[in-house]
Amino acid sequence: MRTLLATVLMMIASLTFMVAQPAWADADLVTGAKVFSANCASCHIGGKNVINAPKTLKKEALAKYAMNSSEAIVTQVTNGKGAMPKFKGRLTDDQIQSVAAYSGSRMNEVHQILTAQAL
Ligand code: HEC
Numbered sequence: 531m532r533t534l535l536a537t538v539l540m541m542i543a544s545l546t547f548m549v550a551q552p553a554w555a556d557a558d559l560v561t562g563a564k565v566f567s568a569n570c571a572s573c574h575i576g577g578k579n580v581i582n583a584p585k586t587l588k589k590e591a592l593a594k595y596a597m598n599s600s601e602a603i604v605t606q607v608t609n610g611k612g613a614m615p616k617f618k619g620r621l622t623d624d625q626i627q628s629v630a631a632y633s634g635s636r637m638n639e640v641h642q643i644l645t646a647q648a649l
Pocket residue numbers: 565566569570571572573574579581582584585586587588591592595597603606607611612613614615617629630633
């Protein structure tokens with residue numbers, strides 16, 4: 531699984547290189563993925579939510595709960611919400627920015643690729 535994820539990340543990293551002006555740097559994706567697996571995967575494994583089931587990291591859920599922007603995710607990760615702990619003091623601002631980007635649009639991208647490969 532780790533190897534598969536690393537492969538997918540490499541693919542995305544090389545794809546990003548081919549596109550002019552990527553929205554954010556490859557390093558962010560790698561940092562985001564690392565921060566995610568160490569701090570978020572326990573509750574959000576596979577982009578799901580093991581505590582509050584409807585509040586997944588899928589595009590549709592993020593849109594439904596107005597969490598489909600990096601700013602909204604940064605705020606929630608920093609301050610926590612409901613049963614989700616705050617990460618202020620545990621993660622640096624840079625780490626929070628990276629994981630927010632990863633948990634938002636990039637999380638969906640990673641999932642689409644994984645799903646496509648699984649089919
Ligand atoms: C202890 C379990 C737990 C951990 C660890 C955790 N979360 Fe959450 N997360 C939740 C819960 C519960 C919610 C729903 C909060 C609410 O709205 O009441 C949530 C909601 C979210 C949402 C909004 C989802 C939606 O559809 O509205 C995002 C984005 C998110 N978490 C990202 C993260 C990131 C990034 C991390 C790691 C830095 C993280 N979470 C760590 C439990 C957790």
